[in-house]
Amino acid sequence: MKVFISDDQEQQRLWLTDIITAQLDELGFNYELASVWQPDDVLDAVKKTSGPNIYFLDIVLKQATNGIELASKIRDYDPDGFIVYVSVREDMMPETLNAMTTPTGFISKMDLFNREKFAPHVREVLEVIKKRLGTLNEAPEPTLNLHSGALLLKLKLKDIVYCEKVHGLRTARIVTENQGYLVHKNLSTIKEQLVSGHFFNDFQSYALNLDKIVTVNFNKGLVTMTNGDALSFSRGTIKKLRAYYQTQE
Missing domain, CATH: 2.40.50.1020 (LytTr DNA-binding domain)
Incomplete structure (x- = not known):
């Protein structure tokens, strides 16, 4: 399983990486952190993996492809992947649903850089993902x-x-x-x-x-x-x- 963190603000991306990987380690995830974050590079990497992967995506990316469009393209290659939006644009939550990207969660950036308040939101989403992964692994082989x-x-x-x-x-x-x-x-x-x-x-x-x-x-x-x-x-x-x-x- 790979974990992608796509955010075009380097300072925010590095901080998110620190918080997210710490929670992944605490919860015992077996994962590999992807080094790419730009939409085209993420898609290229996704095509080479079997999934399901975890994706933390900012909605507003200063790229040709925004976070919702990226999520929609990811679904073509990783239909069972876990998409988590991390954005200040809470007003765009309905759009993430209308695009049928089936997000696992939405984390507001309101508490960004406040570890004490932000980390529990990340952990809550990861606990849901861990539970769903367990269900997938328990499914009988066809x-x-x-x-x-x-x-x-x-x-x-x-x-x-x-x-x-x-x-x-x-x-x-x-x-x-x-x-x-x-x-x-x-x-x-x-x-x-x-x-x-x-x-x-x-x-x-x-x-x-x-x-x-x-x-x-x-x-x-x-x-x-x-x-x-x-x-x-x-x-x-x-x-x-x-x-x-x-x-x-």
Whole structure:
């Protein structure tokens, strides 16, 4: 988890950093303090992290992008991140809600530079974040659950490398790193349970775990997976995967 503090006033940013990191340490957060604060640099850094992160954002930044706009862009890459506005502009609180940035808190700068009064506000927000993180960590991992004859199959989605349709049969094969399972289910039925994982389901006869792809040769239509399997696709079919990656750039 990274912690971003975006404020264009250096003196205020340094003071906030001191207060916020002290509270993070006291509450036992496992975090890394990001060194960037300008909107473009923050977004570049967010794109390289998995989140959820914590963001303390001033609303009025003397930049092309203000704090609310920055928060809106952050949501595209870190939908579960915790956004906390720290600003003197309390009148803009409704705007932060209208922008649908889902802030975790709003801390007024009225008591800035008064550690005794300001620190409790920071701690209160961080305690909420810590509680929500605990809830997220307790959430069960998404699984694939199938009944096929006498077989009851329950696999964590993250362990599935790919699924494939067995041609000529109403059957599919589910492949993990070291095992394959033949189930009497249509692949389309299996795909209905693969929506919460990182799966590419646009192939008619395959569902690929995008996290398990090692290489893709678009010219040859060849996809290699982490378990060593090499899957072959026609040029027309592989174009669908290329189109997906292009949307992620």
